[in-house]
Amino acid sequence: MEINILNSSNVGAVEQFMSTVKPEWWDYAGAYQQLQDVSLLASLIGWYMTENSKIKGWILCAEYAGYSCLSIENLGYDDNGQFVMEQQLEPLLIQAETYAKEKGYRNLKYIIGSTEMSCHGKPILDFAAELKDLKSYNRKHFDYFVDYGFKPTGFIPNCYGNNYHGIVMIKQL
Secondary structure (H helix, E strand, C coil): CCCCCCCCCCHHHHHHHHHHHCCCCCCHHHHHHHHHCHHHCCEEEEEEEEECCEEEEEEEEEEEHHHCEEEEEEEEEEECCEEECCHHHHHHHHHHHHHHHHCCCCEEEEEEECCCECCCCCCCCCHHHHHHCCCECCCHHHHHHHHCCCEEEEEECCCCCCCCCEEEEEEEC
16 A cells, blocks of 8 residues: 655546545535635634723634634633633624624634543543533633533543643534
8 A cells, every 4th residue: 555645746636536436525626625725724813802002802713614613723811911711702702703603604613621620630531421521610711611602512632731631612603
């Protein structure tokens, strides 16, 4: 078996293969678009807010048009010298959500670290059970996003370090 990297000289053959092997998912033009249109990957968009001409907070998102999803990549707010990521950012969350709806996206995604959560510091052995039993130990950030309408839907284990997991949060639009 030989493995080759996709490049401009062989991508046409792969596009043809995709449209032949799974024509209900890709016609040739759709395969071409998926393999070569970088805009189907992620493009970034973000907003910031000011108070008295000083930047107070921001939100950066990645658009995944192919998945009909706007993903919050990072955000933060300066609350008089204290870095926060909760209700002070709500105007930016509303802006991102409005934008996502206007684009026809169906989901808003955010990944929250497992600090102060029941899954933190231990391996995740049974994802479904861990998700069912997931608890916040007064984690303001997590609790705020749940109150805002996000639901924990999965994990990215060890993504921030050993037994420091990412919790995938989704808000359906």
